[in-house]
Amino acid sequence: MTTQEETTISAVISILVENESGVLARVIGLFSGRGYNIESLTVAPVEESRHQSRINVVTSGTPQVIEQIKAQVGRLVPVYRVSDLTALGPHVAREMALVKVVSSGEARTEALRIAEAFRARAVDTTATSFVFELTGATDKLDSFIDLMRPLGLAEVSRTGVAAIVRGPRTI
Amino acid sequence: MNATPNLNDLKPNTRAGAGDVVLSGAEVLLRVLVDQGVEVIFGYPGGAVLPIYDALFRQNAIRHVLVRHEQAAVHAAEAYARSTGKVGVVLVTSGPGATNAVTGLVDALMDSIPVVCFSGQVGVPLIGTDAFQEADTTGITRPATKHNYLVRRAGDLARVAHEAFYIARSGRPGPVLVDLPKNLTVGPAPYQPAPRTAHPSYRPRTEPDREAVARAVAAMKGAKRPLFYTGGGIINSGPQASEALGRLVRMTGFPCTSTLMGLGAFPTTDRQFLGMLGMHGTYEANLATHGCDVLVALGARFDDRVTGRLDAFSPDSFKIHADIDPSQIDKIVRVDVPILGDAGRTIEMMIEEWARQSATPDNAALAQWWQQINAWRGIRSLHFEQDMTPSAIIRPQYAVRRLYELAMETGRDTYVSTEVGQHQMWAAQHFQFDRPNRWLTSGGLGTMGYGLPAAVGAQIAHPDALVIDIAGEASTLMNIQELGTIAQYRLPVKLFILNNQYMGMVRQWQELLHGSRYSESYSAALPDFVRLAESFHARGMRATCVGELDDVIRAMLAEPGAVVADISVAQDENCYPMIPSGAAHNQMLLGPEQDGEVTVSAEGRMLV
Numbered sequence: 001m002t003t004q005e006e007t008t009i010s011a012v013i014s015i016l017v018e019n020e021s022g023v024l025a026r027v028i029g030l031f032s033g034r035g036y037n038i039e040s041l042t043v044a045p046v047e048e049s050r051h052q053s054r055i056n057v058v059t060s061g062t063p064q065v066i067e068q069i070k071a072q073v074g075r076l077v078p079v080y081r082v083s084d085l086t087a088l089g090p091h092v093a094r095e096m097a098l099v100k101v102v103s104s105g106e107a108r109t110e111a112l113r114i115a116e117a118f119r120a121r122a123v124d125t126t127a128t129s130f131v132f133e134l135t136g137a138t139d140k141l142d143s144f145i146d147l148m149r150p151l152g153l154a155e156v157s158r159t160g161v162a163a164i165v166r167g168p169r170t171i
Numbered sequence: 172m173n174a175t176p177n178l179n180d181l182k183p184n185t186r187a188g189a190g191d192v193v194l195s196g197a198e199v200l201l202r203v204l205v206d207q208g209v210e211v212i213f214g215y216p217g218g219a220v221l222p223i224y225d226a227l228f229r230q231n232a233i234r235h236v237l238v239r240h241e242q243a244a245v246h247a248a249e250a251y252a253r254s255t256g257k258v259g260v261v262l263v264t265s266g267p268g269a270t271n272a273v274t275g276l277v278d279a280l281m282d283s284i285p286v287v288c289f290s291g292q293v294g295v296p297l298i299g300t301d302a303f304q305e306a307d308t309t310g311i312t313r314p315a316t317k318h319n320y321l322v323r324r325a326g327d328l329a330r331v332a333h334e335a336f337y338i339a340r341s342g343r344p345g346p347v348l349v350d351l352p353k354n355l356t357v358g359p360a361p362y363q364p365a366p367r368t369a370h371p372s373y374r375p376r377t378e379p380d381r382e383a384v385a386r387a388v389a390a391m392k393g394a395k396r397p398l399f400y401t402g403g404g405i406i407n408s409g410p411q412a413s414e415a416l417g418r419l420v421r422m423t424g425f426p427c428t429s430t431l432m433g434l435g436a437f438p439t440t441d442r443q444f445l446g447m448l449g450m451h452g453t454y455e456a457n458l459a460t461h462g463c464d465v466l467v468a469l470g471a472r473f474d475d476r477v478t479g480r481l482d483a484f485s486p487d488s489f490k491i492h493a494d495i496d497p498s499q500i501d502k503i504v505r506v507d508v509p510i511l512g513d514a515g516r517t518i519e520m521m522i523e524e525w526a527r528q529s530a531t532p533d534n535a536a537l538a539q540w541w542q543q544i545n546a547w548r549g550i551r552s553l554h555f556e557q558d559m560t561p562s563a564i565i566r567p568q569y570a571v572r573r574l575y576e577l578a579m580e581t582g583r584d585t586y587v588s589t590e591v592g593q594h595q596m597w598a599a600q601h602f603q604f605d606r607p608n609r610w611l612t613s614g615g616l617g618t619m620g621y622g623l624p625a626a627v628g629a630q631i632a633h634p635d636a637l638v639i640d641i642a643g644e645a646s647t648l649m650n651i652q653e654l655g656t657i658a659q660y661r662l663p664v665k666l667f668i669l670n671n672q673y674m675g676m677v678r679q680w681q682e683l684l685h686g687s688r689y690s691e692s693y694s695a696a697l698p699d700f701v702r703l704a705e706s707f708h709a710r711g712m713r714a715t716c717v718g719e720l721d722d723v724i725r726a727m728l729a730e731p732g733a734v735v736a737d738i739s740v741a742q743d744e745n746c747y748p749m750i751p752s753g754a755a756h757n758q759m760l761l762g763p764e765q766d767g768e769v770t771v772s773a774e775g776r777m778l779v
Contacts, residue, residue, distance in 0.1 A: 018372050021321070026313060033314050064501060071498035077318040077338060080372045 006062040010039070012085040012093055012163045013069060014171050015055040018078035019045050026076050027055055036061060036069050040095070040138070040160035052080065058093075058138075058161050083171035085163050093163040097141045098123070099132045103152025111151040118144045129154070196328050196360035197226035200289070200351070203332040205232050206365055209260050211251065211631055212236070213244040217264025218304060219291025222356040236631055236660065239652040241268050243624035245275020245346075246650070249284045250611045250628030254586055256409055258340050259628065261288040266304030269311070269350070274618060276315040276346045281615025282432060283407055285344035287335045288316075294354035295323060308350045317345030318373075322352065325360035333365040342375025343496040344407055377495065379512030379520055387467070387491040387508045388524040394465035394489075395536035396543075397425040400448065400477075403432030403614070404470015404495060404514040406607045412515025413437070413607040416469070419518050422525060424532050426544055428456040430471050432614040435604035445544065446553070449477040450750050451596040454552035454759060455544050457748075460485050461756040462543070468492045470514035473503040474615070475778070483755030493517040552748040552761055553600050561718025567594065567669045567740040570720060571601040571641065574667060577724045583637040585609060588625035590646030591617045593675035593746045598641040620649025623666060627653055630662040637665070637728070644670040644737075645694050654707035657733045665727050666735045668700060671742045679745045684771055704735035715739045752778040 017023045031038050039058040046054040074082045085091040101111045115132050124131035213236045216224045238244040241263045248259025263272050269290040279286045293302040309321045318338050320331045335347040405412045413436040420427045427437050428448040446453030448460050466488040478484040492506040500509040557569040578585050588611040589595040604610045613621035622640040630638040657664050677692040701711030714723040727734045749760045753775020
């Protein structure tokens with residue numbers, strides 16, 4: 001595509017769409033059809049009265065590819081707005097994980113201690129397992145999960161990133 | 172043609188209220204079509220669209236043209252749209268009807284042709300049950316259309332049908348599909364007129380930013396080696412855009428080249444026209460693109476057939492790019508001044524700005540530039556030698572030349588469609604188009620089998636015009652069944668086959684890139700096209716040598732009905748000039764004498 005070497009950057013793209021059937025398929029079909037990356041994806045209605053949903057996509061590519069993603073998504077008929085939050089300035093990006101750890105003895109105590117340090121909540125507890133709930137930036141969740149690995153990590157469920165611009169601005 | 176539609180049975184009743192006759196979904200659909208000015212539908216019936224066909228039977232406002240394959244319905248609608256500026260309309264049934272239409276829809280998407288395709292669907296309660304002739308049509312056509320809909324409620328039918336037309340024709344035009352479950356067309360549905368409010372999320376921008384246009388004009392007036400590079404967007408914008416382009420090119424004195432899709436926007440016989448650019452473009456067009464200092468791209472999208480090797484594309488130019496679609500800006504080539512908007516409005520604003528800035532071109536530099544261009548022209552890159560001995564083999568370029576010259580002698584308004592391959596490039600190089608909307612070809616998708624149904628669509632739209640499909644024998648066999656449509660409607664279409672008994676472009680690439688190993692590219696077991704024509708109630712003609720060519724063309728043009736002319740041409744002819752894949756504009760092959768010099772890079776071999 002591009003005539004000069006460029007570095008790959010990560011971007012959080014927020015898309016406001018008409019909440020109609022097939023709209024998510026349009027957006028993700030565009031990503032796969034044009035070979036764009038999807039690192040994480042969240043979607044939920046955000047303005048029930050106006051029937052709008054918000055899709056947040058974490059993607060990566062050269063700055064030119066990120067521009068293309070915005071332009072290509074922007075021309076989908078049910079899309080109201082597309083914003084690259086990374087380019088808009090400071091933003092908050094959070095995701096939630098449910099992490100199941102099955103262990104006993106020393107490992108179990110250690111898992112609980114680390115969970116406290118990460119401010120993860122145990123939302124389910126049995127004699128042999130915990131389910132921790134943890135919210136935060138993606139890299140925080142990644143390190144928590146890494147630390148749980150030797151301590152009986154059994155299963156992970158993550159939401160993907162929800163993101164919003166800091167301050168009074170909106171997309 | 173039903174020139175004067177009888178609208179009585181479909182006209183919306185402005186005093187509609189309780190107690191009025193309840194319309195079925197199918198009747199509502201036809202009302203919407205009448206509201207949208209539809210006069211012709213191309214289609215093929217089937218179980219899921221029977222209610223719509225029944226409603227069609229009981230009215231006279233809309234004419235239905237029965238094609239012989241759903242792919243052909245879409246190509247015919249594309250050519251109807253391309254040659255009239257209206258939206259082409261298609262009606263197909265569910266399942267195979269819709270899947271057969273997919274190639275046509277992608278073709279329309281790639282070439283930005285406004286088409287609305289209505290497809291039948293199994294009833295809403297049956298969707299998802301693998302019912303007979305059920306397919307996930309909206310799923311399949313999502314990447315094949317500009318937008319598509321599955322209508323799930325009768326109350327949405329009229330609104331969605333109106334919206335489909337608006338989306339197909341506005342902004343960057345394209346195909347829109349509306350999937351209609353059978354129970355909704357059978358059952359009652361409320362009629363609604365076209366909405367007057369703006370679409371909530373789809374707001375295409377057509378008016379260019381004056382500041383951007385002013386910057387473009389400032390660069391243009393300082394240019395020493397400028398070039399207009401024009402594309403299909405100008406044709407889509409309408410005839411007034413082509414007229415404005417003519418004024419802009421003449422007032423600036425700049426040279427002008429065009430993409431395949433843009434041919435005819437600026438007269439191809441004009442001295443300021445350099446011919447088509449790109450892979451099979453002229454030497455002067457490509458060298459001018461390579462050497463220009465200001466490149467003004469209008470309604471063109473830097474397709475890979477145009478640019479060749481990207482890092483060597485027009486390396487020293489200041490680039491201006493006007494396009495209605497924001498996603499085309501900086502997609503392939505980075506530009507210095509992007510202008511978002513309709514091509515015609517952009518050109519008109521450039522003319523205004525040129526006057527406002529009291530711009531005068533740098534005439535001394537321009538004279539030098541034209542001198543250089545004329546030197547390139549002197550190479551005569553489209554030149555060919557035809558042996559005029561009556562028994563000599565016909566060269567395909569000569570056949571197209573003579574077809575053009577003899578067609579012009581008739582003085583008739585002439586529309587040319589093509590299939591895809593060598594003959595298409597020879598048609599683009601040697602037929603001349605001095606007006607827009609007369610050239611109908613499959614550019615982006617490169618769909619073999621486009622030309623014959625396209626000729627059907629053009630002839631339906633222009634019953635009195637001369638419509639010629641310049642074809643190859645391999646391509647045209649892909650939709651040859653449309654000779655049946657041509658017979659049914661007595662369309663005087665001329666199918667002009669350059670028959671070299673090869674998939675010529677495949678053979679050419681195999682010769683240049685694969686050691687002349689002609690794997691599966693020979694057209695074995697060809698039909699006798701003369702007898703094939705006769706079996707479809709058309710006239711068949713054949714020319715096998717130069718001495719027969721003019722007589723066959725004259726007889727074909729004089730024939731009041733449909734003709735299939737089988738022209739035997741040189742089998743080993745290659746299409747030149749050519750930029751081999753992966754090469755730059757200044758590395759063109761001019762003719763077979765240079766074939767030995769072809770060094771296609773490993774990267775080039777991987778390109779299509």
